[in-house]
Amino acid sequence: MRHARLELWSRGTSFAHRRHPAAKITAALIVLVSIATLRPVHWRVALAYFVFLTAMTASARLPILRVHLAATAVLPFALVFAVLSLAAGTPERGLAIIARAWLSALTTVLLMATTTQPDLLAGLESLHAPRFLLQVMQFLYRYLLVLVEEAGAMRDAAASRAGTVGVLEFRRAAGAAGVLFGRAWTRANAIHQAMAARGFTGQIPRFRVFRFHPADLAFLVAVAGPVVALRFIAG
Amino acid sequence: MSLIVEVRDLHYVFEDGTEALRGVDFTLRAGATVALLGPNGSGKTTFALHLNGLLRPSRGTVTIDDMEVTDQHLRAIRRKVGLVFQDSDNQLFMPTALEDVAFAPLAAGLTPDEAAAKAIEALRLVGMEQKSGKAPWHLSSGEKKRVAIAGILASDPKLLVLDEPTTFLDPPGQRSLAALLSTLPQAKILITHDMPFARALATEAVFFQSGRIVARGPVDEIVERFEW
Numbered sequence: 461m462r463h464a465r466l467e468l469w470s471r472g473t474s475f476a477h478r479r480h481p482a483a484k485i486t487a488a489l490i491v492l493v494s495i496a497t498l499r500p501v502h503w504r505v506a507l508a509y510f511v512f513l514t515a516m517t518a519s520a521r522l523p524i525l526r527v528h529l530a531a532t533a534v535l536p537f538a539l540v541f542a543v544l545s546l547a548a549g550t551p552e553r554g555l556a557i558i559a560r561a562w563l564s565a566l567t568t569v570l571l572m573a574t575t576t577q578p579d580l581l582a583g584l585e586s587l588h589a590p591r592f593l594l595q596v597m598q599f600l601y602r603y604l605l606v607l608v609e610e611a612g613a614m615r616d617a618a619a620s621r622a623g624t625v626g627v628l629e630f631r632r633a634a635g636a637a638g639v640l641f642g643r644a645w646t647r648a649n650a651i652h653q654a655m656a657a658r659g660f661t662g663q664i665p666r667f668r669v670f671r672f673h674p675a676d677l678a679f680l681v682a683v684a685g686p687v688v689a690l691r692f693i694a695g
Numbered sequence: 696m697s698l699i700v701e702v703r704d705l706h707y708v709f710e711d712g713t714e715a716l717r718g719v720d721f722t723l724r725a726g727a728t729v730a731l732l733g734p735n736g737s738g739k740t741t742f743a744l745h746l747n748g749l750l751r752p753s754r755g756t757v758t759i760d761d762m763e764v765t766d767q768h769l770r771a772i773r774r775k776v777g778l779v780f781q782d783s784d785n786q787l788f789m790p791t792a793l794e795d796v797a798f799a800p801l802a803a804g805l806t807p808d809e810a811a812a813k814a815i816e817a818l819r820l821v822g823m824e825q826k827s828g829k830a831p832w833h834l835s836s837g838e839k840k841r842v843a844i845a846g847i848l849a850s851d852p853k854l855l856v857l858d859e860p861t862t863f864l865d866p867p868g869q870r871s872l873a874a875l876l877s878t879l880p881q882a883k884i885l886i887t888h889d890m891p892f893a894r895a896l897a898t899e900a901v902f903f904q905s906g907r908i909v910a911r912g913p914v915d916e917i918v919e920r921f922e923w
Contacts, residue, residue: 665798
């Protein structure tokens, strides 16, 4: 499962993995803003960002191809807008949309693949993100996985009786979505009960205490510096 | 020995009007082990969820170690009563076994170092200290159950409530779990359909039927009487 793979990657021990989550989040935000402001004529800069992010993937000892593939999850959405741009007679704009979407997704996947989910939340907390938002995020993450697991279990059950079940057939199954949410709700409730039974009162306690070291600052500068420099050179 | 659980005239009605418990009286002495037997839907799990305040009585009282289950005592009661759920996948929600076991001590206000020490000790008790860095979904069903139990033991509970603990376990896993539980000094309530498991651990059993306890006695006597 994709989420299990990301979790597995996030528990690595590379230099990037060991950095303060706030440093990684800040670096990722700077990269994302730089990518988002690229213009269609900046394809050389986009290529340089691709090389830079690939090098970072390698230095974090992550599987390059798999990380690149994980980032393609956003392409179907980007393709819709790219096709619209093509239809409007601006193919270069369409290509830029795809490039920006994929590079942004690659940056996000890299952040998640080098930072565990609790550490990511701890990093956002240290950056003074609203606590309510963080709680929503941590539950969204946990229950999204429940929804994915339940959908997988239902698909397997249907496939075992019908031979194969494609996405379209699964969608056609009457009431499948309702059943899915019903099952997911039941499991989510069981998880919440298990958490409450062990003293959960609204916030998952942090297991690790982070301190910002000079190496974290060096990491931030090493990532953000070249990216920002490239962006300014491009104009 | 003093009473660790005292339940008086417990009634519980679900929101849809279903009467799940209809006047349950129950006591358990510290250190004793009892098996809750009875058909599916007879109220065993609903009863268990009252013991650490996950459900509140529609009528009646639940007292744990001389503390009535109320909002005022909820935190203390949840430290005294460890619930081990049927499906360990629902219970284990942190990225590693160690972090999961440390969850309750951290929630109780211990520092990360203190919580880690508690968690390592609990993992050692269940023979899982070597797997502390593993993600829960990389463990076998038996290992998950052990980590789930460690997650409860880390709070130093006085009562363990185990809901269908042998579900998903193969026979060696079931025997291993029984051996582990028999070494733990806490009082235990076992909700189970597994009679060899109940016989191995419990000195007596209560039989639930339609939201009531209809019999209590030695395990073999109850099993024979209800042809269970």
